[in-house]
Amino acid sequence: MYGFTIIYNSTSKFSIENSKSISYKNHSFFYEQSSKFLNDKIFTETPDFIIGIDGVILNLSQLKKQHNIIDYTALIIHLFDxxxxxxxxxxxxxxxxxxNKNTEELICFTNHIGSQKLFYSQLDSSTIVSHRLETVTQFRKENRLNVVAAYELMTFGGMIENKTLATDVYRLLGGEQLTVTPTSFKVSKYLDFNFVKATDTDSKKAIQKLDELFTSLITLEYEKDKEYGYEHFATLSGGLDSRMNVMAANRMGYQTHNFCFSQSNYDDHKIAEQISNDLNNKFSFISLDNAEYLTQLDENIEIYDGLIFYLASAHYNYTLNNLDREKSGLIHTGQIGDAILGGFVSLSKPNYFSSMMSKKLEHKLAPIDTSKYASEETFKLYNRLFNVTTAGCYVSSHHQSYIVAPFLDPEFIALCLSLHPNLKKEGKIYLEWINKLRPEVAKYKWEKTGFRPDAQWKNKLSQYSKKVKITYYTVTNQQHKTSMNPYDYWYNNNKEVALFFENTFKNQIDCISNSELKKDVCFLFETGNTIEKSMVLTLLSTIKKLKIKA
Structure with a gap:
């Protein structure tokens, strides 16, 4: 894993293997650096500042040109001034x-969706900030389980807001910054999507705005690959979002290497291969048939730090482990497109908790204050999309790469939120955009509905046709044809997977001493489906790994 660790105001000796380091008075700075996109990263010291930036800045060249400054360090200091x-x-x-060495003010930040993890905690007069949760818990030495977070993990598949499984250890959320001085400690927002007003009702103008911004963002992300001489790697499935990226890139002259991962011969596989072949793109398919990745618990706990149930993007991690990516740079995706263009708008009254993954322990959840959010959409944006769905970003960072998508851009997210909910219900605006300005996208079947996305009525019909199809495959024991990830089918038909789950549970359940929690954990594992069982294993393995008292 790659990123920064900062120990603010501590005389304790602390070191991190295989890291660069800078010290100033009682402050220590460490950087574990990956080997790609090096010109976008910085870890340096000047007479007045210590500066660190990790990841990839898509518009870095534009900022240098805008301010007429070539040197990265000089640019950052200029922008800071x-x-x-x-x-x-x-x-x-x-x-x-x-x-700032002169004032000893430290400002830490992550991007607008929080896709680069930063954890923080205060201990006496010291503060620690790190991209690794384990580093923070090691610094604290004694750690207790955040029981509220544990129940959220076993219900939502991840945490609500800034919690972690360790009490008094928090994560910096998307659009947040942490400011520490010798006399103060403050977390604040530099970008808040709750302030976007959903008032735009002109669908014609909205579609034009969406397409123009989308096109400019495609250019931005693909030109970053070209800057480094990397091959364009792009995910491709049977959904709309990934094909929007790939087909837009193709229209603009960017040839992509498409890769798909799913159960063999499921719609995701067949549709993706057809699209890629028609575009004359290189295509790679990683089969998930053997369900091997369901047993790769430890590696995924390391990646997610227990923030998300480990199967969230374990299939993606398995894919990157088995894909030849020596020449690849960014991972181009369509991530969150369907969600921000209507997927989180309820048809009737708002349902903030409709994305709940398990209701078996719903009654044990602590109260969740939804009043601080402007709408159902923004609640789900922060607590579902940014906290759970973007798990793939953690995986990509683990593999020295970064996920990009036009839909993830802050300006694009704000534009989507500005559209009145009536334009987005059932994906109405998305389908209009595709059929009016990008009709090539509608030539292929949409995995979600089983139909081509060229008419609104097909969306409604699919609600019934999909149920019939799933029921038939379930009754005839062909669940492997119902999903790219038929978890329950794999669990019930692969003895190695079932045995791994059972043995892991038995070996780790005693790490919980809280009798009520232990009873609930046992109940969820014994009665739950494969996803629910994986939530339990995530909780137990994280407690064990971080040596948390539970």
């Missing part, structure tokens, strides 16, 4: 910090 929140100008997958 203009505005301490200079990082809100960045586009991409990044995190970083700037430390």
């Amino acid at each position: 203009l505005d301490k929140q200079f990082f809100k100008q960045f586009k991409g997958d990044f995190s970083g910090f700037i430390f």
Whole structure:
């Protein structure tokens, strides 16, 4: 894993293997650096500052040109002098910090979706910030389980807001910054999507805006690959989002290497291969048939730090482990497109918790304050998309790469949120955009519905046709034809997977001493489906790995 660790105001000796380090008074800075996109990273010291930025800044070249400054360090100092929140100008997958030696003010930040992890905690007069949760818990030495977070993990598949499984250890959320001085400690927002007003009702103008911005963002992400001489790697499935990226890139002259991962011969596989072949793109398929990745618990716990149930993107991690990516740079995707263009708009009254993954322990959840969010959409944006769905970003960082998608851009997210919910219900605006300005996207079947996405009525019909199809395959024991990840089919038909789950549970359940929690954990594992069982294993393995008292 790659990123920064900062120990603020501590005389304790602390070191991190295989890291670069800078010290100033009682402050220590460490950087574990990956080997790609090196010109976008910085870890340096000047007479007045210590600066660190990790990840990829898609618009770095544009910022240098705009301010007529070639040197990266000089640019950051110049931007900081203009505005301490200079990082809100960045586009991409990044995190970083700037430390002012004269005032001893430390500002840490992550990007607008929090896709680069930064954990923080205070201990006496010291503060620690790190991209690794384990580093923070090691510094604290004694750690207790955050029981509220444990129940959220076993219900939502991840945490609500900034919690972790360790009490008094938090994560910096998307659009947040942490500011520490000798006399203060403050977490604040530099970007808040709750302030976007959903008032735009002109669908014609909205579609034009979406397409123009989408096109400019495609250019931005693919030109970053070209800057480094990397091959364009792009995910491709049977969904709309990934094909929007790939087909837009193709239209603009960017040839992509497409890769797909799913159960063999499922719609995701067949549709993706057909699209890729028609575009004359290189195509790679990673079969998930043997379900091997379901047993790769430890590696995925290391990647997610227990923030998300380990199967969230374990299939993606398995794919990158088995894909030849020596020449690849960014991972181009369509991530969150369907969600921000209507997927989180309820048809009737708002349902903030409709994305709950298990209701078996719902009654044990602590109260969740939804009043601080402007709408159902923004609640799900922060707590579902940014906290759970973007798990793939953690995986990509683990593999020295970064996920990019036009839909992840802060300006694009704000544009989507500005559209009135009536335009987005059942994906209405998305389908209009495709059929009016990108009709080639609608030539192929949509895995979600089983139909081509060329008419709104097909969406409604699919609600019934999909149920019939799934029921038939379930009754005839052909669940492997119902999903790219038929978890329950694999669990019930692969003895090695079932045995791994059972043995892991038996070996780790005694790490919980809280009798009520232990009873609930046993109940969820014994009665739950494969996803619910994986939530339990995530909880137990994280407790064990981090040596948390539970």
